[in-house]
Amino acid sequence: MTNQVTITVPATSANLGPGFDCLGVALGLYNHVTFTAVPHPSLTIEVTGLDAEKVPTGAKNLVYQSASRLFDRLGQRPSGLHITQENNIPVGSGLGSSSTAVLAGLLGANALVNGQLSQADILTIATAEEGHPDNVAPALLGGLVLGVMEGDQVHIEPLPIAPQQVVIVTPDFELLTHDARAALPTQISRQDAIFNASRLPLLVRALATAAYPQLTLAMQDRLHQPYRLPLIPGMAEAFTAAYAAGAAGVALSGAGPSLIAFAPDKHDQIVAAVTVVFRQHNLGSRSWILPIDTTGTQIRVSQ
Numbered sequence: 001m002t003n004q005v006t007i008t009v010p011a012t013s014a015n016l017g018p019g020f021d022c023l024g025v026a027l028g029l030y031n032h033v034t035f036t037a038v039p040h041p042s043l044t045i046e047v048t049g050l051d052a053e054k055v056p057t058g059a060k061n062l063v064y065q066s067a068s069r070l071f072d073r074l075g076q077r078p079s080g081l082h083i084t085q086e087n088n089i090p091v092g093s094g095l096g097s098s099s100t101a102v103l104a105g106l107l108g109a110n111a112l113v114n115g116q117l118s119q120a121d122i123l124t125i126a127t128a129e130e131g132h133p134d135n136v137a138p139a140l141l142g143g144l145v146l147g148v149m150e151g152d153q154v155h156i157e158p159l160p161i162a163p164q165q166v167v168i169v170t171p172d173f174e175l176l177t178h179d180a181r182a183a184l185p186t187q188i189s190r191q192d193a194i195f196n197a198s199r200l201p202l203l204v205r206a207l208a209t210a211a212y213p214q215l216t217l218a219m220q221d222r223l224h225q226p227y228r229l230p231l232i233p234g235m236a237e238a239f240t241a242a243y244a245a246g247a248a249g250v251a252l253s254g255a256g257p258s259l260i261a262f263a264p265d266k267h268d269q270i271v272a273a274v275t276v277v278f279r280q281h282n283l284g285s286r287s288w289i290l291p292i293d294t295t296g297t298q299i300r301v302s303q
C-alpha cells in the first residue's frame with residue numbers, strides 16, 4: 001500500500017453561457033489534498049486556506065466521503081487516515097470546489113490502495129456523484145472539455161482553447177447549487193433550444209482561437225442564466241458593467257454566484273467595474289485574474 005499521496009485539482013468554470021451542464025474549463029487556481037495512511041484506526045482532517053471554516057473536518061467532509069465510498073467499492077481501506085486540505089478555491093462559489101473534493105477523494109483513495117481504476121472509471125464515478133460532467137471533466141483533464149452523457153456513461157471531448165487570462169469575480173452571496181437548479185424550468189421552447197444550439201458551436205470555435213469579437217454573441221444563453229441572474233443581487237448589472245469595461249464575453253460561472261469574463265485586455269478594469277456594482281448592492285466580493293489550466297489533476301505519490 002502507498003502511504004502518502006497528494007492530489008492537486010484545478011478550479012473550473014462550468015456552462016460558459018450556452019454550454020449548460022456539458023461544457024467547462026479548468027482555471028489556474030488549485031486545491032491540494034494530502035492523504036496519509038496511518039496504521040491505527042483513526043480519522044483526522046485538517047483544512048487550511050480559503051474558506052477553511054466552511055469545510056467540515058469530520059465524517060461529513062466531502063473529500064473523506066468520496067474516498068470512503070471508493071474504499072467500500074474496492075473492498076480495501078487503510079486502517080486509519082489523515083487528510084490535509086490546502087484550499088485556494090472559494091467554497092460554494094460556482095468554481096468547482098466540490099468537484100475538487102470529489103476527485104481528490106476518489107484519486108487519493110484509489111492511489112492509497114493501488115485500486116487500479118482508470119481515468120475513465122474515476123470520471124464516471126465522479127460524474128455520478130456530481131450529477132453532471134461539466135466541472136469534473138475539465139478538473140480532471142485540464143483545458144476546455146465537453147462532456148456528453150449517454151445514460152450514465154460520459155463521453156469526454158477535450159477541445160482546443162487559446163491560452164488567455166480570464167476574470168473571475170465572486171460576490172459574498174450564498175447561492176446553493178440546489179436552489180440555482182430548482183429555479184430552472186423543466187421544459188423550454190423550441191426557440192430557446194435553437195438559441196443555445198446555435199451559439200454553443202460558435203462559442204467553441206471562438207474560444208479555440210480567442211476570437212473575442214464573436215464571444216459576445218456566442219456566450220448568450222437562454223437555458224439557465226435568465227432564471228439565475230435575478231437570484232443574485234446586482235448580477236445583471238455586473239454583466240453590463242463588465243461589457244462596458246471591455247469584456248468580450250461574460251457568463252455566470254457554473255450555478256453562480258461567480259461571474260467569469262473573457263477579454264483580450266483591460267482585466268483589471270473589468271474587475272473594478274464589477275466590484276463596484278456588487279458594492280452598490282451591499283456585497284463584498286473576491287476576484288482573480290487567472291490563466292487557463294491545461295494540466296488538470298495531478299497525483300503525487302510521496303512515500
Ligand code: HSE
Nearest residue numbers: 014020021134254255
Ligand atoms: N452545470 C451545473 C449547473 C454546474 O449549472 O447547475 C453547477 O455545478
